Amino acid sequence: MDDEKLNDDNSPGEKKYEELDEETLFVVTQSFKALSDPTRIRILHLLFFKEYSVNEIAEVLHLKQSTVSHQLRFLKNLRLVKFRREGTTLYYSHDDKHVMDILNQTINHALHS
Template sequence: MEELERNEPLQEETLNTVSQIFKALSEPTRIKILHLLFQKECSVNEIANTLGMLQSTVSHQLRFLKSIRLVKSRRAGTSIYYSPDDDHVMNILEQTLRHAKHD
């Protein structure tokens, strides 16, 4: 894993990627979806039913999350299952949730 240099200037591409991640985490619907996927792999229908959302809303949000590589998908027969792409953003989400609950 690449080590971050504190004194090194940030590249424009890195800044844009970080901005997109924080944009994703600024939407409550996406936070709910990521939180659920942190617990288990789910299909669109499972996410919609568990969170009480429309399937179209979930699909739209998953497309965005997948486009910035926060979630990945796998096909099993006619179903597509979603899970976190890696643990980095999930760690950020978990730490932020802990901070929000901290007195």
């Protein structure tokens, strides 16, 4: 928890609760929002081991191409995925170890309880 809680008044005995600053709150919220939708979780889970093209993702997960593309844009904006181009095909892969780790932890936690 680091040192998030400190006195910021001058009463020696009283500890005042120190809120999360607005930007941290926003970043944390966004990270979890990315993982709060089943489609995005399925996509990230698919990308765990290897890269896939947009159409491959759509086929494997039985989703519309446009649905996948919209969600990939969402994930790309948060820098949770990246892509490389090969001709007209874009291969997407995950790009945030921390988020993938948290997803993995939570999946395993859910599987074992």
